[in-house]
Amino acid sequence: MNGLLLTTQQALQLLFTGDPELWSIVLLSFSVSLKAILLTTPFAFLVSFALSHGKFPGIRIILAIFNSLLSVPTVVIGLFLYVLLTRQGPFGDLRLLFTQTAMIIGQMILCFPTLVALGYAAIQAADRRVWETARTLGAPPWFSMLTVFFEVRFALLAAVLTGFGRIISEIGISMMIGGNIMGYTRNITTAIAMETSKGEFAQGIALGLVLLLLSFLLTALLSYLQGHKEFAA
Amino acid sequence: MNEPLLVFREIEKSFSGSQILCGVDLSLYPGKCILLSGKNGVGKTILLKIIAGLEIPDLAKIEISGKTNSWEKAVRSVRKEIIYLHQHPIMFSSTVESNVAYGLRFASLNRKQRRESVDEALEWAGLTDVAKKQAKTLSGGVQQRVAFTRAWILKPKVLLLDEPMANMDHESREQTYQLLVRMKSAGMSLVITSHFMQYFEGIVDQHFQLKNGALELKSKS
Numbered sequence: 001m002n003g004l005l006l007t008t009q010q011a012l013q014l015l016f017t018g019d020p021e022l023w024s025i026v027l028l029s030f031s032v033s034l035k036a037i038l039l040t041t042p043f044a045f046l047v048s049f050a051l052s053h054g055k056f057p058g059i060r061i062i063l064a065i066f067n068s069l070l071s072v073p074t075v076v077i078g079l080f081l082y083v084l085l086t087r088q089g090p091f092g093d094l095r096l097l098f099t100q101t102a103m104i105i106g107q108m109i110l111c112f113p114t115l116v117a118l119g120y121a122a123i124q125a126a127d128r129r130v131w132e133t134a135r136t137l138g139a140p141p142w143f144s145m146l147t148v149f150f151e152v153r154f155a156l157l158a159a160v161l162t163g164f165g166r167i168i169s170e171i172g173i174s175m176m177i178g179g180n181i182m183g184y185t186r187n188i189t190t191a192i193a194m195e196t197s198k199g200e201f202a203q204g205i206a207l208g209l210v211l212l213l214l215s216f217l218l219t220a221l222l223s224y225l226q227g228h229k230e231f232a233a
Numbered sequence: 234m235n236e237p238l239l240v241f242r243e244i245e246k247s248f249s250g251s252q253i254l255c256g257v258d259l260s261l262y263p264g265k266c267i268l269l270s271g272k273n274g275v276g277k278t279i280l281l282k283i284i285a286g287l288e289i290p291d292l293a294k295i296e297i298s299g300k301t302n303s304w305e306k307a308v309r310s311v312r313k314e315i316i317y318l319h320q321h322p323i324m325f326s327s328t329v330e331s332n333v334a335y336g337l338r339f340a341s342l343n344r345k346q347r348r349e350s351v352d353e354a355l356e357w358a359g360l361t362d363v364a365k366k367q368a369k370t371l372s373g374g375v376q377q378r379v380a381f382t383r384a385w386i387l388k389p390k391v392l393l394l395d396e397p398m399a400n401m402d403h404e405s406r407e408q409t410y411q412l413l414v415r416m417k418s419a420g421m422s423l424v425i426t427s428h429f430m431q432y433f434e435g436i437v438d439q440h441f442q443l444k445n446g447a448l449e450l451k452s453k454s
Binding site for chain 2: 127129130132133134135136137138139140143147150151
């Protein structure tokens with residue numbers, strides 16, 4: 001018990017004294033995951049909108065595929081990308097394995113189905129009259145789509161936060177195609193795994209606290225947005 | 234009557250094998266008002282949405298200035314002249330004046346001209362007092378007037394109104410009626426769907442009943 005208290009004390013010390021190694025890992029995690037979510041969101045919501053407002057065959061099948069991809073294990077995506085990006089793989093010449101770019105691609109693949117499925121649910125919940133009113137008032141299709149997005153902005157933001165929560169806390173992709181290289185591809189989750197395996201828990205706990213804090217913040221923000229959504233409805 | 238603005242011919246529409254509209258013809262004249270009546274689910278709203286370009290028909294033709302085109306070919310240009318108003322209008326999440334100004338973004342007006350148009354339109358509809366209020370917080374009757382104003386400001390040639398006085402109290406009905414009279418006087422062609430002929434007696438020129446997928450002329454003034 002004393003050992004746990006001591007380790008937690010050391011972890012807090014690392015956090016509040018601004019330990020450069022620890023904070024560089026935190027920054028790298030946020031940098032990679034933010035880039036992944038920002039690059040994925042516009043395209044994912046376009047797909048959500050097309051599925052919601054489009055009239056083409058196979059929509060239900062596409063939706064079923066996206067819904068089943070929501071729970072795909074991260075190590076499977078990591079393995080899939082590893083095979084593609086390894087030197088002998090079809091994209092080996094790009095030399096992306098063990099780079100931040102590879103981590104970003106992996107996290108984009110991971111959050112894409114989440115954003116599409118939740119974005120679709122949000123847009124479906126929007127009244128069809130929003131689109132029709134915008135169109136009849138002369139708005140071009142792209143502006144009418146933005147109008148629909150604005151009307152369901154809180155639900156869309158909640159989708160983005162959920163997607164961000166999923167990718168910043170994943171480990172399979174980061175470990176397999178990031179390689180856990182200090183100062184380059186080591187992020188919060190891979191660092192926790194490594195420090196724990198070394199028996200050095202202080203940094204692991206400190207990083208775990210950052211993830212926990214982030215989780216609480218995201219949950220609080222989602223609850224706040226949920227309230228807004230109910231008010232708007 | 235003058236030359237028609239637009240003539241819609243042979244409109245056909247079916248859903249899941251059931252024919253809703255079977256070759257409907259409808260001519261729209263400037264400054265004239267058509268009332269469409271018919272039982273619930275007979276296809277009045279679908280017909281209006283096809284005319285507005287919001288619903289794709291199985292078949293339809295549009296005649297403009299004596300020249301007939303397929304619906305697909307003509308709808309893009311026709312859509313600019315027609316505005317459809319829902320039975321329960323949707324308000325965007327913004328103020329009344331922003332709602333009224335929505336369609337002006339796509340008109341070639343500068344900021345000052347837009348401002349003047351919005352002020353004039355708000356005054357026209359008696360909405361100046363609520364201009365800064367959130368549109369969604371207003372009563373159904375006032376929201377309907379906002380929707381009318383949002384359409385009127387764009388000066389469309391044709392206005393399609395789906396049950397415009399449904400669920401309104403007497404005062405709101407009277408205000409809405411006065412706005413319709415002014416729109417008609419301004420030369421707009423109005424097409425109204427309603428179960429209540431008596432609300433529109435003073436302005437209706439032709440009354441059609443939609444029955445078994447076809448329009449039947451009930452009265453003409």
